[in-house]
Amino acid sequence: xxxxxxxxxxxxxxxxxxxxxxxxxxxxxxxxxxxxxWAEEKYTIPAVNLPEDPDLKE
Numbered sequence: 001x002x003x004x005x006x007x008x009x010x011x012x013x014x015x016x017x018x019x020x021x022x023x024x025x026x027x028x029x030x031x032x033x034x035x036x037x038w039a040e041e042k043y044t045i046p047a048v049n050l051p052e053d054p055d056l057k058e
Contacts, residue, residue, distance in 0.1 A: 009033050 003016040009030035014020055025031040
């Protein structure tokens with residue numbers, strides 16, 4: 001049984017094997033759309049502000 005995943009860009013089904021040239025994307029177009037989003041900084045990872053540890057003061 002082949003593994004099938006959703007394309008992260010369009011949601012289309014992609015068979016996960018060696019013949020899927022652009023996996024996890026369904027096409028070159030979806031791959032380029034995702035790359036463009038990264039280049040435009042549309043994806044972010046939220047920062048976590050940890051409480052200051054008084055024992056670590058220099």
